[in-house]
Amino acid sequence: MTTDTLRRSPFHAYHEEQGAKLVDFAGWQMPLSYGSAIAEHEHTRSAVSLFDVSHMGRVEVKGRDARQYLETLLTRRVTDMAEMTCRYTLICNEQGGVLDDALVYRFAEHWLLVVNASNRAGVLEHMEALRGDRFKVTINDTTEKTAMVAIQGPQAMSVLEPVSRDVGKLRRYGFTVKNLLLFKLTVSRTGYTGEDGVEVIMPTSLAGRAVGMLRDEAEKRGLNIKPAGLAARDSLRIEAGMSLYGHEIDAETDPITAGLGFGVTLTEPDPDGPVIPRFIGQDAIEAVVARGPGRQTLGLRLEGRRTPRQHDPVVLEGNPVGAVTSGCLAPTQPGPVAIARLRSGIEVGTTVEVGLAGGKTIVPARVCKLPFTRDGLS
The missing domain is CATH 2.40.30.110 (Aminomethyltransferase beta-barrel domains)
Structure with a gap:
């Protein structure tokens, strides 16, 4: 794939301005580093860094059967999720192998899945096949209509607290929706570095201005927010023991073997509560638990x-x-x-x-x- 055919992030101009080394990642032209990946890693651990994660897939699910659809699709129960919270989960095949890991967000009227860039097309195909004529849901891939950044590091919340008191009060895996310049932003206290911080989803048209506002806010508070690329993000997630698709997880590896049992719900649902279907791969994963991996x-x-x-x-x-x-x-x-x-x-x-x-x-x-x-x- 040539650079002419690669998708460009809404932050592409910013990456060029900052002197990023751009590489092909899952069909996107993304920053590998801005000089030294080691320096970016250390800065994230000691201060605050900004990562472009716009290549991650973002898929909305809504409709009458959305809850039961997601209970069937995902390994972790969603019925008991409070609104404005998100949860780590997995998508498996019938053999219990992992097709992808994801974050699921529960809004008041719809749900959002954030999936890996390299698996986006396959996950969408899997989701469409599951929907078929069985579930009355709408699946909307918003990836290329939105941008996404991760602001990570021990100073991350100090940068963001003046922007909104709600953001500063977020619990881990909570999120809020804020208005900025007439646009809506989804801000979740999540990340992939082992540090505190947030991930922000916004319209593509807001990307350039948002980065400028973050830098200005950081400067006002004497904080030095710097960009970081994919290389630092990878070494950070390894130190944090976090899985990467194609490495720790794949279609041949079940979540229990991968050490991701926390992302699987195998307990029986409340008999007095809503009907919760078994998820795809549950029989196989229960067999692994029964015999031991x-x-x-x-x-x-x-x-x-x-x-x-x-x-x-x-x-x-x-x-x-x-x-x-x-x-x-x-x-x-x-x-x-x-x-x-x-x-x-x-x-x-x-x-x-x-x-x-x-x-x-x-x-x-x-x-x-x-x-x-x-x-x-x-």
Whole structure:
């Protein structure tokens, strides 16, 4: 795909102005970094950064059957969600494999799903197939009509509090809708970095002015908000132990094996409450829970300074026991870290070996719990 055919974010002019290195990501021309990905990572952990996440899919669901439709589509119950809250969830196939992970937002009159850019087309196809003639719902892909930014870091709320007191009072996974220059913004206290902050969805026409207003507000308060790209976002999410599609999760991996059981509801619904259908893949996931998963997802802290990569083998006493799913040098950690898929039964604290560069260089590593850091705490 050439740069002429790539989709451009509504913040494209801003990226060029800031000297971003632009790359093809899921059909979008997106900023990889603005100079040093390590500096952007460290700035997010210590101050506040702005990430363009407009490539993420945004899909509205509304209609008479919207609740039951989403209960069937998503692994996590939505009936008990309060309005103006959002929730992490997954979309699975009948075999229990993950087609995508998502955030679901509950508005008063409709729902919103935020899905991964690389899976947007496949998720929409899956949603349309599920709807068929069974559910009376409208599915509206608003991705290219809206823009989305993530403002992340320990100073994020200090930047935003003067804009709106409601934003400053948001609880984690809560959101509010604000009016700005006659436009509506959805502001949720969510993120993908392991730091506090918000994600903001806005009309595309507001993108340029919104960035300028954020910078002006930060300067007034003596705060230095800087742009950060995809490379820093990836190392930040690895430190936070967060899954990425195609690495920790895929259509062959169930949520329990991936360590995402919190995103699955298997409890029986209230018999006196609304009817809640079983979700796609529930039978298969319940079977995994009943027999116990054969693999587990844990962290590794490696010796040395070399970066572990996806598929690097993990060995215990000469026997293969798993593989790295994601890894990085971890700028704010003592050394390299990795997320790994390991054989069940391997305990935290076990010393294993990782074959870097596909097994060419052997490095000791200690098995640990995830995350490596969250909200600045290691």
